[in-house]
Amino acid sequence: MDAPTPHAALGPLLGLVGTWRGSGRGSYPTIEPFAYGEEVTFGEAGKPFLAYSQRTWDRPGGGLRHVESGYLRALGEGRVELVVVQPSGVLESHDGSVVGDVPAGSVELRTVAVLSTATAKEVQEVRRAMSWTDDVLRYVVDMAAVGQPLGFHLEAELRRVG
Amino acid sequence: MDAPTPHAALGPLLGLVGTWRGSGRGSYPTIEPFAYGEEVTFGEAGKPFLAYSQRTWDRPGGGLRHVESGYLRALGEGRVELVVVQPSGVLESHDGSVVGDVPAGSVELRTVAVLSTATAKEVQEVRRAMSWTDDVLRYVVDMAAVGQPLGFHLEAELRRVG
Numbered sequence: 001m002d003a004p005t006p007h008a009a010l011g012p013l014l015g016l017v018g019t020w021r022g023s024g025r026g027s028y029p030t031i032e033p034f035a036y037g038e039e040v041t042f043g044e045a046g047k048p049f050l051a052y053s054q055r056t057w058d059r060p061g062g063g064l065r066h067v068e069s070g071y072l073r074a075l076g077e078g079r080v081e082l083v084v085v086q087p088s089g090v091l092e093s094h095d096g097s098v099v100g101d102v103p104a105g106s107v108e109l110r111t112v113a114v115l116s117t118a119t120a121k122e123v124q125e126v127r128r129a130m131s132w133t134d135d136v137l138r139y140v141v142d143m144a145a146v147g148q149p150l151g152f153h154l155e156a157e158l159r160r161v162g
Numbered sequence: 163m164d165a166p167t168p169h170a171a172l173g174p175l176l177g178l179v180g181t182w183r184g185s186g187r188g189s190y191p192t193i194e195p196f197a198y199g200e201e202v203t204f205g206e207a208g209k210p211f212l213a214y215s216q217r218t219w220d221r222p223g224g225g226l227r228h229v230e231s232g233y234l235r236a237l238g239e240g241r242v243e244l245v246v247v248q249p250s251g252v253l254e255s256h257d258g259s260v261v262g263d264v265p266a267g268s269v270e271l272r273t274v275a276v277l278s279t280a281t282a283k284e285v286q287e288v289r290r291a292m293s294w295t296d297d298v299l300r301y302v303v304d305m306a307a308v309g310q311p312l313g314f315h316l317e318a319e320l321r322r323v324g
Binding site for chain 2: 046049053063064071085087113115119
């Protein structure tokens with residue numbers, strides 16, 4: 001493939017491009033608190049979006065805990081959309097905003113719609129906040145699911161590894 | 163990571179695991195017919211689903227045309243679900259069935275729900291049929307979108323490259 005020029009609409013999102021690895025913790029009223037390792041990749045290919053993929057594990061060298069993938073879309077003027085799919089059968093559509101100046105920036109996203117397959121657990125709303133510098137990426141996820149109100153679910157701190 | 167044993171629920175879907183490359187053609191009442199190159203990957207990691215990702219291009223060495231990613235979920239007894247997200251802002255949930263005996267098999271999927279972000283084009287229904295042997299993967303996609311009835315949209319034939 002030709003090496004494309006990053007799309008101008010990406011703006012501060014360009015600072016996310018690469019691979020990030022670190023650790024996080026999760027809790028929710030219905031489950032035991034847990035810790036996890038995580039790798040996140042944002043890829044660009046000359047289009048006004050980043051391809052997003054993520055995987056987490058319970059312990060180094062251990063099996064997969066969670067994966068998800070999707071696209072972070074730059075709509076211009078600081079507006080962004082995130083569409084994400086999980087193998088549990090949950091599809092999420094979010095919108096929000098991005099601010100920053102490459103390499104640093106931050107994004108705030110909130111759910112527009114969640115679609116669950118017949119066999120997936122029920123998720124009502126997810127809020128994602130993410131901030132990054134050249135070498136550190138942090139995020140927090142709040143969630144309303146399985147009858148619980150919107151509340152803390154996940155936070156992680158990752159370092160750039162690629 | 164430990165090398166996990168493939169999940170027993172995958173059944174005939176195991177024949178899909180790998181990377182496939184080839185060419186396809188597309189048409190729709192609202193657009194000019196087109197040809198494309200494509201690479202499709204199905205990955206497994208010891209879980210009852212395959213991670214699916216795909217990219218197409220207009221010509222060898224050319225830029226990206228389309229990408230999508232998601233998960234093909236094995237529910238047991240030949241039932242499957244496909245959840246897919248596209249950077250255009252379209253999220254699709256499908257269910258269907260799989261038949262076969264590794265390495266050969268086939269899947270038929272039809273839309274349960276389509277979710278589009280505010281800025282995405284309108285898609286009402288997608289039907290995907292896919293069949294494979296050890297070295298060839300073929301699929302056909304029918305679609306109802308932008309006010310058109312369900313009709314042919316895409317077909318491709320890919321060869322195993324990994």
